Amino acid sequence: VYALGVGAVFGGRPLFLMQCRSSLRVGGRPYSVTERLLMRRAARVYPREPEGAAWLKARGVPQACYLGNPMLDALDGGPLELPPPYLLLLPGSREDAYQSLPLMLEACRRLRDTALTPVVAWAGLPLERLRLEGFELEATGSGEGVTHQLCHPDGTVVYLTQRAFRSALLGSRVALSTSGTAAEQAAGYGVPLVGFPTRGPQYTPLFAEVQKRLLGEALTLTAPNPEALARGVLELLASEERRERARAAGKAAMGEPGAAARIALDIHQHLQAIVSEPAQSRSR
Structure with missing residues (x-):
């Protein structure tokens, strides 16, 4: 809620939320009413699981979009010279x-x-x-x-x-x-x-x-x-x-690797669409 509030007040538009923490799987209501109201100001909301996207869409956040969990992409990739397994x-x-x-x-x-x-x-x-x-x-x-x-x-x-x-x-x-x-x-x-x-x-x-x-x-x-x-x-x-x-x-529970790139591409495409709108309006 704090991060969303700061982003909505000081961050300008468009606002994107990547939510890797909250999960429906642990029970209860992972997203409070206040959080959902702030989410409505975002251009996209990326939950960590498909159930989360469906839950949010059903509760007034239609821009919720599941593209995977970027937690799987933040791994150190150095070599390990030991015989597996x-x-x-x-x-x-x-x-x-x-x-x-x-x-x-x-x-x-x-x-x-x-x-x-x-x-x-x-x-x-x-x-x-x-x-x-x-x-x-x-x-x-x-x-x-x-x-x-x-x-x-x-x-x-x-x-x-x-x-x-x-x-x-x-x-x-x-x-x-x-x-x-x-x-x-x-x-x-x-x-x-x-x-x-x-x-x-x-x-x-x-x-x-x-x-x-x-x-x-x-x-x-x-x-x-x-x-x-x-x-x-x-x-x-x-x-x-x-x-x-x-x-x-x-x-x-965790989805497939590659979510960070998918989310970045989705943000890029959204921003490109915003930039192209004034040019299209002038041409008309």
């Missing part, structure tokens, strides 16, 4: 990561026989604050891709990567997650997720349940302990049918 670890970009990554690493020890390469997509939090039991953090000297290795005396090696998220997603079979946006992006790329609640600040039990409503079968929630995490991964790996349902649910 990966077991992807998504501890997130908040303080939860310091709680959840140690549990994920212990789960990796229990999943050594799966032949999956464990890969952490680290979101840039200070590594010196990471407290690990049994694992040694070793720098590789690289500034992107595999920047560190996490090594355990039992032979478990987990690769910590940075600025290579897209490559990690494309090579992943399944993911452990306590993340927000990264989990939604992974689901959109067809990676089944096993999540578990933390003490916060972000991935609390309530947040996990809301994300579950959003992603459906793409996300399996477990208890926050290594045994439960490993069991969740093994159950997914054992059932191609479950993995396929998870992939389908993730794509249904």
Whole structure:
């Protein structure tokens, strides 16, 4: 509402709204009456899902137009020189990561026989604050891709990567997650997720349940302990049918990549039509 109000008062016309946050899938009324009234001033409104566009059109926002979810386009695309398939670890970009990554690493020890390469997509939090039991953090000297290795005396090696998220997603079979946006992006790329609640600040039990409503079968929630995490991964790996349902649910919730370009083209065409109108009027 605040962004729409500022845009309507100070931004001039035409106004375009790209709404990636609100979703009908989590229940309730995602768009308030005030927000819908302000939306009517926009030339286009781009919701994150087709249900949202239909809901808005039925409630007085006919310019709502679903062209996909641009969240799937904002991925780091650096190389990742590791053999797939990966077991992807998504501890997130908040303080939860310091709680959840140690549990994920212990789960990796229990999943050594799966032949999956464990890969952490680290979101840039200070590594010196990471407290690990049994694992040694070793720098590789690289500034992107595999920047560190996490090594355990039992032979478990987990690769910590940075600025290579897209490559990690494309090579992943399944993911452990306590993340927000990264989990939604992974689901959109067809990676089944096993999540578990933390003490916060972000991935609390309530947040996990809301994300579950959003992603459906793409996300399996477990208890926050290594045994439960490993069991969740093994159950997914054992059932191609479950993995396929998870992939389908993730794509249904997130749409197809390429929305950013489609929305940009739609805005461009709308602006071109506005510019051409005065010329056509003069010619008549």
